Amino acid sequence: MDLSEKADLARQGDKEAFVYLVRAVQQSLFVIARSIVKNDEDCADAMQETITKAFSNIHTLKEPAYFKTWIIRILINECNRIIRKKKRVYPVPYDMRKTSYQGDYEQIELFEIIDELDEPLQIIVTLFYIEDLSVREISKVLEVSEGTVKSRLFRARQQLSELVLPGKGGARYELS
Structure with a gap:
């Protein structure tokens, strides 16, 4: 069953x-929340609120095929609410970003490079390259064209x- x-x-x-649906998307929710709120406590709060709101409003889901997009939109709204409430940014301990990438060093470098991007671009890169959402899905989630x-x-x-290729303004990172 899909x-x-x-x-x-x-x-x-x-x-x-x-419960099955939440378990199926929880890793994606964690990675996205972490990339936005930058600490474990806020990430846990955002995920908990997201799951609660999704459970309470699942009957409003118009198209079941877009469940993941729908719950990510709820998560992003919750993360933005937390940020507005706190009005400050926390440094991210990279060893806490646990995902299924090759190894710890590659994972740290990947997230260090993503964090160097302008803030609006970080979420786009995370959704597209890390979470493998399509351009159409991202536009729905972020409510942009x-x-x-x-x-x-x-x-x-x-x-x-510019960050990773030598000769383009002095790369700060080298690809191995």
Whole structure:
């Protein structure tokens, strides 16, 4: 049974289907929340609020195939609410970003480079390259046009190339 079938069951009130859905997307939610709020406590708060709101409002999900996009939008709104409430940024301990990438060193370098990007580009890169969302899905999640997503990805690629490619303004990182 795929996610959209489970989402349809959850919409109809099946609590076990909802739990299955949350477990299926929890790693993605963690990575996205972490890239926005920058610390474990706020990340946990955002995820908890997101799951609570999603559970309470699952009946409003119009298209079960877009469950992941729908819950990511809720998460981003919660993260932004936390940031507005706190009005400050926390440094990110990279060893706490646990994902399924090759190794610890590559993972640290990847997130260090992403953190060098302008803030609006960080979330686009995380959603596109780390979470593997399409341009269309990102535009729905962030509530911006597909053209805006594409232009931000273009700018992010330019900034990334300046950071990692030698001869482009003195690269700060070397690719191994």
